[in-house]
Amino acid sequence: MTTLLHIDSAITGEASFSRRLTRRIVEHFRSNQPDIKVEYLDLAEQAPSHLSIESLGFRLGLTDEQLTDAQRRENEITMQLLQQFLKADIVVIGAPMYNFTIPSQLKAWIDRIAQAGHTFKYTENGPVGLAAGKQVVIASSRGGAYSTSEQGQAMEHQESFLKVIFGFFGITDIRFVRAEGVNMGDAAIEQAMGEAQRSIEELALEAA
Ligand SMILES: Cc1cc2nc3c(=O)[nH]c(=O)nc-3n(C[C@H](O)[C@H](O)[C@H](O)COP(=O)(O)O)c2cc1C
Structure with missing residues (x-):
């Protein structure tokens, strides 16, 4: 059975464009595969804490006795x-x-899952991703427009960062469903959401 992990991180609740888009993307996967198992993680509600001396992660290989209670709790998370x-x-x-x-x-979530020996490893020939074979679909929302100019592309560290980190984990199938320019007026919102919807339909066509 296919398992889908649905993650939201916007702090804007019902007004959020990215939340609206992730819901639509998940609906498309569900309509193509009715028995798909969906898990949901709302990082605006339950983000892990930032990395700290207790939650560095390097200690995942240590035995229980070698850990403090706080380290054990953070390792479990x-x-x-x-x-x-x-x-x-x-x-x-x-x-x-x-x-x-x-x-x-x-x-903070990425900092928890970026763990040597689990999502990547270092070898004599450099880093190797250990999470190959997944598909990652990112609903990207942004107030301004960045994709259409060189200057915009140089300024954005959102999509480019996500591409790098999931690529580092060995994932090659990374898609973006983008709504950009949503703070540029009603016409821009309509255009942005229309383009995002077309990207979702393309995903659905591929999956069918
Ligand atoms: C704290 C914060 C910072 C933001 N920074 C930027 C920014 O740097 N560039 C930009 O184009 N839009 C920025 N925005 C606008 C958001 O990207 C835009 O409103 C987007 O729709 C937010 O996603 P959401 O609708 O899912 O909440 C920012 C919004 C917030 C709340």
Whole structure:
């Protein structure tokens, strides 16, 4: 059975464009595969804490006796998030642009799943991703337009960062469903959501 992990990170609740898009993307997958298993993670509600001396993650290989209670608790959170990510065949992520990059809640989740020996490893020939074979679909929302100019592309560290990190994990199938320019007036919103909807339909056509 296919497992889909649905993640939202926007802090804007019902007004969120990225949440609207992740819902539509998940609906499309569900309509193509009615028995798909969907897990949901709302990082605006339950983000892991930022990395700290207790949650560095390098200690995942240590035995229980070698850990403090706080380290053990943090390792459990990291392992649970890692396993949830690793077992998903499809990962749908709502990723708004905040200050030219992703929300810190989403970064905190990535910091937990970026673990040597689990999602990547270093070899004599450089890093190797260990999470190959998944599809990642990112619902990207942003107030301004960045994709249509060289200057915009140089300024954005949201989609480009996500592409790099999931690529680093060995994932080659990374799609973007983009609504950009949503703070540029009603006509821009309509155009942005129309383009995003067409990207979702393309995904659905491929999956059919
Ligand atoms: C804290 C914060 C920072 C933002 N920073 C940017 C930015 O750097 N560039 C931009 O184009 N839009 C920026 N925006 C606008 C959002 O990207 C835009 O409203 C987007 O729709 C947010 O996603 P959402 O609708 O899913 O909440 C920012 C919004 C917030 C709340």
